[in-house]
Amino acid sequence: MRIMSIIPAAGISLCVSVAPVLPATVTYEAQPAPRVLVPQELLPRAGDPLDDYERRLRARIDADAADAQAWHALGTTLFHKGAEAEAREAWDRAHGLDDAFAPADVLADVHGVHRLHDRGDAAGARLRLATVEARRAADPYFQMMRGEQAMRAGAFAAAGEAYEKARALAPNFFMTSLNLGRYLEYAGRHDEARARYEQAARAAPDRAAPWDFLAAHQFRQGEVAAALDSLRAAEDADPDQPLAEVRLAEFSAETGDYVGARRWLRLALERAETGHAAIRVALGDAQLRLGLLEEARETLDAVLAEAPSAPILVARGYVDERAGDVAAAAERYRAAVRADPGNVVASNNLAMAMVRLDRNPEEALAHARHAFSVRPDNAAIYGTHAVALAHAGETAEAKPALRRAVRIAPDDPWVRYFLGALLATEEPEEARVHLEAVMILDPDFPRRDAVIRLLE
Numbered sequence: 373m374r375i376m377s378i379i380p381a382a383g384i385s386l387c388v389s390v391a392p393v394l395p396a397t398v399t400y401e402a403q404p405a406p407r408v409l410v411p412q413e414l415l416p417r418a419g420d421p422l423d424d425y426e427r428r429l430r431a432r433i434d435a436d437a438a439d440a441q442a443w444h445a446l447g448t449t450l451f452h453k454g455a456e457a458e459a460r461e462a463w464d465r466a467h468g469l470d471d472a473f474a475p476a477d478v479l480a481d482v483h484g485v486h487r488l489h490d491r492g493d494a495a496g497a498r499l500r501l502a503t504v505e506a507r508r509a510a511d512p513y514f515q516m517m518r519g520e521q522a523m524r525a526g527a528f529a530a531a532g533e534a535y536e537k538a539r540a541l542a543p544n545f546f547m548t549s550l551n552l553g554r555y556l557e558y559a560g561r562h563d564e565a566r567a568r569y570e571q572a573a574r575a576a577p578d579r580a581a582p583w584d585f586l587a588a589h590q591f592r593q594g595e596v597a598a599a600l601d602s603l604r605a606a607e608d609a610d611p612d613q614p615l616a617e618v619r620l621a622e623f624s625a626e627t628g629d630y631v632g633a634r635r636w637l638r639l640a641l642e643r644a645e646t647g648h649a650a651i652r653v654a655l656g657d658a659q660l661r662l663g664l665l666e667e668a669r670e671t672l673d674a675v676l677a678e679a680p681s682a683p684i685l686v687a688r689g690y691v692d693e694r695a696g697d698v699a700a701a702a703e704r705y706r707a708a709v710r711a712d713p714g715n716v717v718a719s720n721n722l723a724m725a726m727v728r729l730d731r732n733p734e735e736a737l738a739h740a741r742h743a744f745s746v747r748p749d750n751a752a753i754y755g756t757h758a759v760a761l762a763h764a765g766e767t768a769e770a771k772p773a774l775r776r777a778v779r780i781a782p783d784d785p786w787v788r789y790f791l792g793a794l795l796a797t798e799e800p801e802e803a804r805v806h807l808e809a810v811m812i813l814d815p816d817f818p819r820r821d822a823v824i825r826l827l828e
Contacts, residue, residue: 422453426449426453429446440465440470440472441466443462443466443469444463444466447461447462447463447465447466448463448479451479451480456480459480460476463476463480472547474514474517478511478513478514478517485497485500511541512539512542515538516535516548516551518530518531519531519551519555522534523555523558528555528558531555535552539551539568544575546581547572549575549582550569550572552568553565553566553569556568557589566593577605580606587602587619603619603620604616606619617640618637620632621633621654631662634658634662634664637651652671652678656668656687665695668687669688672684672687676688682712683708683717685704685705685707685711686715686717686718686721688704689701689705689708693725698728702725702726702729705721716746716753719742720739720743722735723738723739726760727763728786730763733760733763733764734764736760736764737761737764740753751781755777755781758773758777758787759774759786761774763790771791771794774794784813785809785813788807789806789819789823792804792806792807792809793807796826807827808827
């Protein structure tokens with residue numbers, strides 16, 4: 373029982389989930405790039421840590437005064453803190469650096485509506501919205517905002533109308549074509565979407581985003597060679613754009629094609645002049661998902677030699693566990709905890725390794741409690757906490773925890789084993805159910821002999 377997670381280094385991201393979701397539209401809220409560093413929609417709610425947002429955004433700006441996205445997000449944060457004049461200055465700075473972001477007067481109108489709504493003034497918000505809609509009807513930025521809000525509300529026909537109107541108002545602005553392309557792609561109108569992506573690339577050939585969106589559509593339509601060409605153009609447009617091979621690996625991973633991700637990441641390593649550790653992190657992730665343990669071991673060892681980190685130590689420990697060397701895995705997890713004492717995955721995995729090794733019950737429970745305190749809603753962490761309680765002899769607390777864990781993860785043999793062992797004397801019939809389940813779920817269970825003795 374464990375959770376295993378690799379947190380890729382900056383610039384590399386392999387998706388774990390490919391569940392269908394609404395496409396994120398390209399809007400005034402985020403620079404239209406393959407990835408962003410702040411949420412696409414930064415509309416603070418009551419209780420949001422606005423001071424923390426502001427501090428982090430100012431740190432980004434201190435590091436790069438030309439970071440338009442940070443200036444834009446700072447403006448939004450300041451507006452909702454009540455510093456409207458400063459917010460307008462930040463928004464104007466963002467717009468001046470990158471016209472993908474709307475001007476301050478448009479944003480102040482829109483966020484003024486949100487602010488009234490957040491204050492509970494629904495009537496005032498409706499009145500303000502009607503005024504803004506009349507004032508901004510011919511503004512392409514406002515129409516793109518309307519389109520995004522409609523998408524989020526599930527009003528797809530209204531979204532399409534807004535995006536079409538934005539493009540009609542500014543047909544040569546790459547943002548209006550990208551927004552409309554994303555909508556058309558979501559609607560399944562792929563030929564029309566392709567035309568809009570191509571138009572965006574023609575309108576702004578010196579920007580990476582249009583080429584990247586075009587490449588993603590080409591890839592999803594099976595035109596991999598064309599996607600590669602588009603991503604090469606994106607590289608030429610922006611020196612910060614990831615390598616084309618890296619983006620193709622990401623496209624592959626998003627669909628669950630880790631064979632394809634592995635291929636493209638290996639090609640990326642051959643062409644990359646820098647950033648090898650980040651690429652190897654993603655490659656190790658793909659190799660682990662494919663069960664290629666020896667490959668993953670070699671890749672992760674290379675990363676550890678160059679850029680050791682807690683997530684990579686956790687991943688390397690997972691390889692040790694899969695190879696049957698739980699003791700070595702425990703040492704990796706312990707090293708990860710030392711490197712990052714708050715790492716929930718490392719704490720969870722170390723606790724479970726101690727249980728499997730039948731060692732250090734107090735240490736195991738301490739780490740399990742920490743992980744559980746941070747992520748009580750995670751099934752694997754919940755189960756680890758339950759078995760660690762039993763391992764430490766905390767029977768009164770362990771029994772109800774194990775009973776709940778069985779409902780959460782009925783296929784976990786360790787939960788079944790400990791619950792069966794605890795119930796063997798007082799409730800033998802239920803105990804037998806759980807112990808037999810252990811033998812069914814894992815015929816090679818490490819404590820098979822103990823299970824057999826309990827069943828006799």
